[in-house]
Amino acid sequence: MSVIAFILLGSVVLLPAAGLLALRWATSTGQFRCPDKAALLPFDEVEPVGLETDRILGGNRR
Amino acid sequence: MINQSQTLRALLPGDALTGGGIDGGNKAALAEIDASCRVPVLFFFLSGLAWLLAGTVLALVASIKLHTPGFLAGWEWLTFSNVRTAHLNTVIYGFASQISVGVTIWLMCRLCRIPLVAPGLITVANLFYNLGVTVGVGGILLGDSTAIEWLEMPRYATPILFISYALIAVWTLVTFRLRAERHLYVSQWYLLAAVLWFPWLYGTAQVMLLIEPVRGVVQAAVNWWFAHNVLGLWFTPIGLASIYYFIPKVIGRPIHSYYLSVLGFWSLALFYNWNGMHHLVGGPLPAWMITVSIVASVMMLIPVITVAINHHFTMVGHFGKLKYSPTLRFMVFGAVSYTLASLQGVASAVRSVSEVTHFTHHTIAHAHLGMYAFFTMVMFGAMYYILPRITQREWPSTGLISLHFWGVALGIVLYVVPMSIMGFIQGTMLNDAAVRFLDVVQFTLPWLKLRTLAGLLLAAGHVAFVLNVGWLLVRMFEPYRKPVVRILTGEAETVAAGK
Ligand code: HEM
Ligand code: HEM
Numbered sequence: 403m404s405v406i407a408f409i410l411l412g413s414v415v416l417l418p419a420a421g422l423l424a425l426r427w428a429t430s431t432g433q434f435r436c437p438d439k440a441a442l443l444p445f446d447e448v449e450p451v452g453l454e455t456d457r458i459l460g461g462n463r464r
Numbered sequence: 465m466i467n468q469s470q471t472l473r474a475l476l477p478g479d480a481l482t483g484g485g486i487d488g489g490n491k492a493a494l495a496e497i498d499a500s501c502r503v504p505v506l507f508f509f510l511s512g513l514a515w516l517l518a519g520t521v522l523a524l525v526a527s528i529k530l531h532t533p534g535f536l537a538g539w540e541w542l543t544f545s546n547v548r549t550a551h552l553n554t555v556i557y558g559f560a561s562q563i564s565v566g567v568t569i570w571l572m573c574r575l576c577r578i579p580l581v582a583p584g585l586i587t588v589a590n591l592f593y594n595l596g597v598t599v600g601v602g603g604i605l606l607g608d609s610t611a612i613e614w615l616e617m618p619r620y621a622t623p624i625l626f627i628s629y630a631l632i633a634v635w636t637l638v639t640f641r642l643r644a645e646r647h648l649y650v651s652q653w654y655l656l657a658a659v660l661w662f663p664w665l666y667g668t669a670q671v672m673l674l675i676e677p678v679r680g681v682v683q684a685a686v687n688w689w690f691a692h693n694v695l696g697l698w699f700t701p702i703g704l705a706s707i708y709y710f711i712p713k714v715i716g717r718p719i720h721s722y723y724l725s726v727l728g729f730w731s732l733a734l735f736y737n738w739n740g741m742h743h744l745v746g747g748p749l750p751a752w753m754i755t756v757s758i759v760a761s762v763m764m765l766i767p768v769i770t771v772a773i774n775h776h777f778t779m780v781g782h783f784g785k786l787k788y789s790p791t792l793r794f795m796v797f798g799a800v801s802y803t804l805a806s807l808q809g810v811a812s813a814v815r816s817v818s819e820v821t822h823f824t825h826h827t828i829a830h831a832h833l834g835m836y837a838f839f840t841m842v843m844f845g846a847m848y849y850i851l852p853r854i855t856q857r858e859w860p861s862t863g864l865i866s867l868h869f870w871g872v873a874l875g876i877v878l879y880v881v882p883m884s885i886m887g888f889i890q891g892t893m894l895n896d897a898a899v900r901f902l903d904v905v906q907f908t909l910p911w912l913k914l915r916t917l918a919g920l921l922l923a924a925g926h927v928a929f930v931l932n933v934g935w936l937l938v939r940m941f942e943p944y945r946k947p948v949v950r951i952l953t954g955e956a957e958t959v960a961a962g963k
Contacts (some may be wrong), residue, residue: 405676409668417664421733433648437722443575443649444713448494456714456789456849459862 491577491644498853500579501570504586505854508566509847511594513930515558518601520923522551527919531912541605549616550604556614556694557625558597560835563843564702565593565632568655570850571709572636575652576643582635589631596624612673612683614691619674626670629663636660650725654705657733661697665690681748689740695834696736700802703842704728704771707799710849711778714792715785720777728770735763742813746822761813768806775799790865794845797873801837808833808884820895825908826887833880836922841872844929851933855940864932871925878918886911 428434445451492500526548528535536542573580580586600617603609608618617625636659640652669690672678678686712719719725738760741753779796786793808830811817821827848865852858859865886908893904 406672406678409671413664413668420660425730428648431646434726437726438718440647440649441712441718441722443645443647444709445716445718446491446494449713451716451718453716454714454785454789455716456791457785458790458848458859459788459865 492579494574495853497573497577497579498570498850499856500583501573502854504580504583504590505566505570505850507587507590508562508569509851510933511590512559512562512566513933515554515562515597516926517930519551519554519559520919520926522547522554524916524919524923526551527912527916531909531916541607546605546607546609549609550601552614553601553604553616554597555835557617558594558601560699560839560843562590562593563847564658564699565589567706567843567846567850568632568636568659568702570854571651571705572639572655575645575649575709576639577645578639578642581639581642585631586635589628589635592624592628592631596621596628599624610674612687614694615669615673615687622666622670622674626663626667629666633659633663649709650719650722650729651705651709653726653729654701654708657729658698658701658705661693661701665693665697684744684747685741685749685753688743689737692740692743693737696732696739699835699839700736701729701732703798703802703839704732706842706846707771707775707795707802710791710795710846711775711799714789714795714849715779715782717778717782720774724770724774728767728774731763731770732767735760735767739764739813742818745813745815745818758813758815761810764806765810768803768810771799772803790859790869791845791849793869794841794848798838798840798842798845801833801841805830805834805838820891821887822891824887824891824894825883825911826891829880829883829887832876833884837876837880841876844868844872847933851936855936857936857939859932860935860939861932864928864935867928868925868932871921871928875918875921875925878921879915882911882914 433440442451449455525536525542526544529544529547533544569580569586596617600621603618603621604616609616610618615622636656640656669686672686673683673690677683708719708725739757741749741757742761745754745758747754775796786796812821812827812830848859890904890908893899893907894901
């Protein structure tokens with residue numbers, strides 16, 4: 403029983419706390435400040451916006 | 465603190481060190497990152513695909529047994545209950561989870577903009593993982609199943625798996641800590657959450673159900689809290705993280721609304737974990753527990769609709785590209801199926817619907833709409849993108865790609881649509897006291913045969929994919945073939961290398 407009580411109480415306190423800390427960290431480090439910039443993160447100079455990267459089928463390989 | 469991150473940074477290979485971690489400006493080139501991921505990601509993909517083939521055979525045996533019970537009836541280790549359970553465990557833990565880890569590794573490195581760190585750690589995790597699944601599935605076939613759904617692997621197998629999950633979580637945190645890109649893309653939110661949630665879910669369920677079991681209906685509650693969250697907090701976030709990365713990458717257009725994507729993540733984190741008790745509607749649980757889960761299921765419409773709107777509007781004007789990109793085909797199929805599976809799930813959670821559909825093939829159809837049409841299709845799409853980049857070779861056969869896509873796309877539609885309809889009719893018949901039980905069983909037979917046909921189509925698709933992957937690997941080891949520069953750099957001209 404003691405192990406279970408430990409897990410349950412630990413989870414109930416720790417998980418929401420971890421979620422809140424993550425949210426606080428995100429706002430304090432400006433993760434949500436510039437959504438347009440964040441949306442560009444998968445792209446870079448080598449594979450910029452506008453470049454298709456998976457043209458394989460249809461005899462039109464690129 | 466400085467010492468700690470310096471110690472971690474020592475894990476970065478050679479010249480990646482100079483820029484020095486977060487915002488150090490030393491972001492690794494995509495081609496360098498892809499090459500660094502080759503061995504560990506291939507380990508996860510190849511072993512995952514081997515389990516997919518095993519799971520497909522087990523699935524076909526289970527499916528045939530439901531309409532032709534005499535099939536393989538002389539082999540006691542292949543009873544329906546053994547085979548079905550072995551199918552679930554091979555495809556969930558052997559296949560889907562391992563491909564998820566491979567995709568997570570690659571996405572984390574790419575989005576953190578660093579080459580893969582600690583390859584030894586991740587390789588050990590892979591070895592432990594496959595050992596755990598082999599011991600677990602072997603134990604199930606030998607009759608050692610725990611009889612707890614989604615946790616059927618015997619007690620002697622699960623600690624091995626737990627070690628592996630823990631190592632993967634540690635690796636992800638180290639990679640995150642060392643990232644060269646300070647900002648997080650929405651996919652990283654999903655991935656980080658998933659790799660931390662899963663060991664916690666798995667560990668808690670193991671302790672409460674196998675090591676120090678709770679009593680009575682609490683067992684069922686913990687069981688479905690776990691099983692539901694495997695779907696909602698492990699597979700779903702990894703599937704969505706992939707869609708959020710690959711659709712924009714393939715079409716070359718950023719996601720429609722980044723705000724919506726973040727809202728989708730936080731609302732999923734808030735509502736999904738309350739959903740588990742909707743699997744026990746009508747069960748002997750306090751009514752309020754089930755009601756809370758039903759309410760949370762309906763609340764899931766918020767993340768589901770945000771994701772659907774975002775994906776749809778990102779794709780608007782780009783649907784023509786489905787013709788050329790296998791990744792996009794699988795991803796869009798998966799994204800649409802995510803919406804459909806979720807809407808079907810929300811309906812099945814409502815008491816009046818569950819009264820009809822629970823204990824019928826409708827639930828099996830929903831399970832495959834979610835785990836196959838959504839999740840597996842997204843993972844196939846991701847592998848189509850990742851494999852040529854980490855092996856630096858092009859897909860050898862476009863014919864096999866088409867066979868794969870059409871085999872599994874038609875197969876899963878033929879599986880899910882008839883079984884959903886049949887399950888509903890089966891439920892109304894079961895609820896009618898005037899209908900004999902045997903008549904209900906008879907009614908299901910033709911539909912179950914149709915499912916076996918669908919399974920054969922799916923199996924053909926799987927074989928086509930595995931052949932293409934095998935061929936790709938053969939090319940990788942042929943020294944005279946030049947690497948394909950074009951797919952790594954995005955250059956537009958056609959390169960004859962590898963032909
Ligand atoms: C908002 C979204 C969703 C809701 C509300 C939902 C709801 C449900 C409900 C109520 C059941 C139990 C049906 C019964 O036993 O009568 C169920 C089963 C299931 N769902 Fe979903 N679902 C959702 C999305 C998904 C997704 C995205 C996946 C796959 C990744 C999925 C996979 C499954 C599976 C595999 C089962 C069968 C579990 C078993 O009996 O072994 N669901 N879902
Ligand atoms: C060749 C393709 C497949 C066929 C023919 C097939 C067939 C089956 C059959 C016959 C069952 C047992 C249904 C029952 O108990 O009445 C089942 C269960 C299940 N399968 Fe598959 N399957 C296939 C592929 C997959 C894949 C790739 C996944 C996941 C990635 C998957 C996930 C599941 C799950 C989660 C269940 C348990 C459903 C539940 O308890 O509600 N299947 N499948």
